[in-house]
Every structure is written in structure tokens, then in C-alpha cells.
Amino acid sequence: MRKLLATLIPMVVPMAAAIAAETPLRPDQLAYRALYKEMVETDTSITTGSCTALADKIEGHLRKAGFTDAEIHRFAVPEAPKEGGIVAVLPGTSKTAKPILLLGHLDVVVAKREDWTRDPYTFIEEGGYFYGRGVADMKAMDAIWVDMLMRWRMAGKVPKRTIKLALTCGEETSTAFNGAKWLSENRRNLIDAEFALNEGGSGRTDKPLEQGGRVVVQTMHVGEKTPVNYRVEATNPGGHSSAPIKDNAIYELSDALARIRDFDFPLMLNDTTRAYFSKAGAARGDAMGKAMVAIAANPVDKAAEATLNTDRSFHSMLRTTCVATLLDGGHANNALPQRAGANINCRIFPGVSAEDVRKTLESVIADPKMTVVRTDNRGPEAKAPPLNPAILGPAEKLVAKYYPGVPLVPVMSTGATDGVFLSAVGIPSYGPPGLFGNPDGGGTHGLNERVYVKSVMTGRDLLTDLVTAYAF
Incomplete structure (x- = not known):
């Protein structure tokens, strides 16, 4: 998921004019584009898609590049056969340096064709953008990781530090089988690493490139919030709609949601x-x-x-936030509602407990007739990894190379990634810089998801150099 694109800040810093210029793709970039296209056009949504099908294709590419049975590991559970994943290992020569782990999720948010301008599961290049569900969140990075390992294996390049790749399912849906969680709990040794590189870091322009915009910041994702869902519900005996009363479950829910809307956590x-x-x-x-x-x-x-x-991203970075995302209520057109409920999606600041947030919601609603119940348990509470100079230093140098004059800034994501499962077992997770997007978020999790062609290709080169700096 590149959920951070909508949370970064504009800063006036010069950017090389070449950023806006489109140049013909190199042969290696064309090969990467074909892999990227295949990934986007393989539907991996929870409703109509299959992560396992995409993992099958990735395995085929890795084997053609020379990866062996001992270096490829598939995993799935019987109850979720379409939500399988893959781990690949490029062995290093060092007996002392711990591996690094490249993590990515294959699944995407559901997209409905009738809502989109273009077919969400067709990879389209238009006006300097790639369009399609997952082009930003996060199949560009998935394809970068796979392409990187394939190129090194085919070229006979052997790293000093072992490089592991884990591509999983379940990041975008709290009820799905989560591969990162399963690996951390069941195959910890398979993914053991000194640290992981994951989604979350990125860059942002001050305005769209086509309007003269410039990349003004690159970030290293260092920590994130914990996502938790609660159900707020009002119940009522109901009755005939011809004799209405003010004691109405829908009205009570509406009042509660207005109070939540107007409340700010500290x-x-x-x-x-x-x-x-x-x-x-x-x-x-x-x-x-x-x-x-x-x-x-x-x-x-x-x-x-x-x-x-006054800036929505800053407001969120400074506190726990809760927002209504789903509504249901009533049972007939001519009956008073007996039940009305809403899903409240909270993004909890590190160090704050989910139970404390639930109690705060109860206090804000201030209606003893309503209930507030936690409805999911995605995993452990988020922990912020250390601001490690050995991680940030090489990234800072490469940002200076590829984005002259643009600062690299550590950032806490207001979204969520599978890095929480790694941190819980002692593998700190960082989201490296490289790609970039517009202030509007590029349709991630929404309609007409898109990312700049220049962003993807520049990010691919930067990330290749970054993993080289860490591992070779």
C-alpha cells in the first residue's frame, strides 16, 4: 500500500528540470515494465482476485532467472487458498552479517469497473502516468523487488549480505489471511533479518508535474499508527413509522457520529x-x-x-484519529429502526492502547444506550523502529543523487503496513524513499489510481542502488 502519498508536506525546494521530462525507456526498464504490467493486470483483490495466482507467476519468473527449489518457498493455508504468498532468498557470502528482508503485499483494495474511468485491472499508460489498481499501492515496489533479484541472479552478482524477499497477501483486508503475520508467527527463521524494507516511504510534489510541480520532499518511513475498527451501535424496540417518536436509533447514531466528528484526540x-x-x-x-x-x-x-x-495530513500525524467509514440501519421502509450502527476506523498513535481509545469514544458519545465494541484485532500495536543512521545515511545520499536539493525526512505513517508484524518479532521495518506522487494521493484506495512513469522508473533505480548499498 503507498498510503503515505497523501500525508506528506509541500516544501519549496528546487528539483532538476529533468524530472518532468519523459525519455525513452532502457531495455532493462522495458523488461521491468512488462513485469509490472503483468502484476497490475493480475487481480489480487479479496473479492474477485487471487494472490496465489500472482505468486505462481512470480515463481515462474524467478525460476527462469535461475532461482532454485531451495531458494523459493511457497506458503498458504487451506482455509484461504487464494491468499498464498512467496518467499525467495538470494544467498550472500558473509557468515556474520544478518540478512535484509524486502517485504511487499500482493493484494489490492477492491475496485469496481463501473466507478472507474478506465478498467482498474488493465495497465494503462497515459499522459505520463501509469493507471490501474495497485500501480502505486504497492505493485510498483513489488515489481522492483522481483526485478532486482532476477537481474542480479541472471548477472551472477552475489551479495555479501543475504537478501530475502517476502511477498504476501492480506494487508488490505483485516479479515483476510495475512501472510506477513503468518510468516512472523510460523516461519520466523525463513524471514529472519537485521531489518526490513517495506512500503511507506516516498516523496511528494508541491503540485502536479504537468502544472509545473516539483518533487519537494522524500521520506523514510520510520513507524506507523495502529489501525483498529470499532462498531458504534444504537438499538431500539422500533414500531410503526406512522407513529414516529424522537427516540430513534438512526437519530441517536447520527448524534453520536456528530460528536465523534467534532472531537480531537490530544x-x-x-x-x-x-x-x-x-x-x-x-x-x-x-x-x-x-x-x-x-x-x-x-x-x-x-x-x-x-x-x-489546517493541513489534514499534519492533523493526523499529531494524534490518534477516528472516523466513520460504514453505516447500516433499519429493517423496513415503513418501520422505525430497531438497530443502527457505524464502523469507526481509528488510527492510533504509538503507545496508546486500543482499549483507551474505545473508552474515549464512549465518553465522547456520552449516551449509555449506545455501545462501542472493538470489531477486529489485526495484530500487535505498532512500535516505532530506531532512527538508525546506518539505515538513513545511505538513503540520504541517494536522495541527494536522484533528487538534488530535496531533503530526506523521517516520517511516521498515518496509515498502516505489515511492518507491525515484523517489528513485533524483532525485525525493524523501514519504508525507503524513491518514488513520489501528487499531494492528492494519486487515487490510492480510491478511484483511478495512478502514479507517474517518471516516479516509478526513478524510484526503481534509487531502490536498486539502496539495496546494493546495504547488501553488497
Whole structure:
């Protein structure tokens, strides 16, 4: 998932003019594009798709590149045969250096053809963009990882540090079989690594490239929130709609949702977000930048908080957030509702418990007739990995090479990744920089998902160099 594209900040930093220019693809890029296209056009949504089918195709490519039976590991469970994944290992020469793990999820958010301008499961290049479900979240990176290992194996390149690749299913659906969770709990040795590279890091332009925009920031994903869903529900004896009363489950639910809408959880900072606001704010010359620096220095600066809250991404980075995402209620057109409920999706700041958030929602609703119940348990609470210079240093140098003048900033994702399952078993997960998107998020999880061709191809080169720096 490249859920972070919608959460990054604009900063006025020059960008090489070549970023906006389209150039013919090199032969190696054309081969990558074909792999990427195949991945996007293989439906891996929970409703109509199959991660296992895509894992089959990836296995075929890896075997053609020279990977052996001992280096390819397939996994699935009987109750979820379409949600299988694959692990591949490129052995290194070092007996002491721990491996690194490249992680990616194959599944995508469901897309309905009738809602999209283009067929979501057809890979389309148009106007400098790639379109299709998963082009950004996260099949571009999946294809980069696979293509990278294939090229090295075919070229006979052997790393010092073993490189592992795990492509899993279930990241986008809380009720699905989650391959990253299963591997961490059942095949920990197979994915054992000093650290993992995963989704979450990226860059953002100040406005679309076609409108003269520039890449203004690149980020390293260092930590994330914990996603938790709750059901808020009102019940009522109901009755005939010809004799209405004010005691109505739908009205009570509506009142509760309005209270949740108007409530803000308290501001919080951790090492990652404090570094983010301090460094990113210092690179700006506007009022928002000053507010960013001010909040990093003094979290109780209400004037700075008020300024930051005008930006939806900053507002979310500074606290736990909860929002209504699904509604249901009533049972007949001519009957008073006996039940009305809503799903409340919360993104919980690291260190805050899910139970404390549930109790806060109860307090905010302030209606003893309503219930607030946690409905899922995706996994462990998120832990922020350390701001490790050995991880951030090489990434910073490569950002300077590929995006001159653009800062690399550590960031805490307001979304969620499968990195939480790795962190829980002692494998810190980082989202490297490389690709970039528009401030509007590029349709990720929404309609007409898209990513710049230039973003993907530049990101592919940067990430190849980055893994080389870590492993060779």
C-alpha cells in the first residue's frame, strides 16, 4: 500500500528540470515494465482476485532467472487458498552479517469497473502516468523487488549480505489471511533479518508535474499508527413509522457520529514525528514551516497546533484519529429502526492502547444506550523502529543523487503496513524513499489510481542502488 502519498508536506525546494521530462525507456526498464504490467493486470483483490495466482507467476519468473527449489518457498493455508504468498532468498557470502528482508503485499483494495474511468485491472499508460489498481499501492515496489533479484541472479552478482524477499497477501483486508503475520508467527527463521524494507516511504510534489510541480520532499518511513475498527451501535424496540417518536436509533447514531466528528484526540509527538516536523519545517519559508518547527520544540504551542491542524495530513500525524467509514440501519421502509450502527476506523498513535481509545469514544458519545465494541484485532500495536543512521545515511545520499536539493525526512505513517508484524518479532521495518506522487494521493484506495512513469522508473533505480548499498 503507498498510503503515505497523501500525508506528506509541500516544501519549496528546487528539483532538476529533468524530472518532468519523459525519455525513452532502457531495455532493462522495458523488461521491468512488462513485469509490472503483468502484476497490475493480475487481480489480487479479496473479492474477485487471487494472490496465489500472482505468486505462481512470480515463481515462474524467478525460476527462469535461475532461482532454485531451495531458494523459493511457497506458503498458504487451506482455509484461504487464494491468499498464498512467496518467499525467495538470494544467498550472500558473509557468515556474520544478518540478512535484509524486502517485504511487499500482493493484494489490492477492491475496485469496481463501473466507478472507474478506465478498467482498474488493465495497465494503462497515459499522459505520463501509469493507471490501474495497485500501480502505486504497492505493485510498483513489488515489481522492483522481483526485478532486482532476477537481474542480479541472471548477472551472477552475489551479495555479501543475504537478501530475502517476502511477498504476501492480506494487508488490505483485516479479515483476510495475512501472510506477513503468518510468516512472523510460523516461519520466523525463513524471514529472519537485521531489518526490513517495506512500503511507506516516498516523496511528494508541491503540485502536479504537468502544472509545473516539483518533487519537494522524500521520506523514510520510520513507524506507523495502529489501525483498529470499532462498531458504534444504537438499538431500539422500533414500531410503526406512522407513529414516529424522537427516540430513534438512526437519530441517536447520527448524534453520536456528530460528536465523534467534532472531537480531537490530544496532540502527541514521538522521536520520529518530532524529527519530521523540525527538519521538514526548517526547509520551508512559510507560516506552516514555522509552525512545524514550533510544535517540535513546544508541543503545547496552541497557535502552532491550530496552524498545523489546517493541513489534514499534519492533523493526523499529531494524534490518534477516528472516523466513520460504514453505516447500516433499519429493517423496513415503513418501520422505525430497531438497530443502527457505524464502523469507526481509528488510527492510533504509538503507545496508546486500543482499549483507551474505545473508552474515549464512549465518553465522547456520552449516551449509555449506545455501545462501542472493538470489531477486529489485526495484530500487535505498532512500535516505532530506531532512527538508525546506518539505515538513513545511505538513503540520504541517494536522495541527494536522484533528487538534488530535496531533503530526506523521517516520517511516521498515518496509515498502516505489515511492518507491525515484523517489528513485533524483532525485525525493524523501514519504508525507503524513491518514488513520489501528487499531494492528492494519486487515487490510492480510491478511484483511478495512478502514479507517474517518471516516479516509478526513478524510484526503481534509487531502490536498486539502496539495496546494493546495504547488501553488497
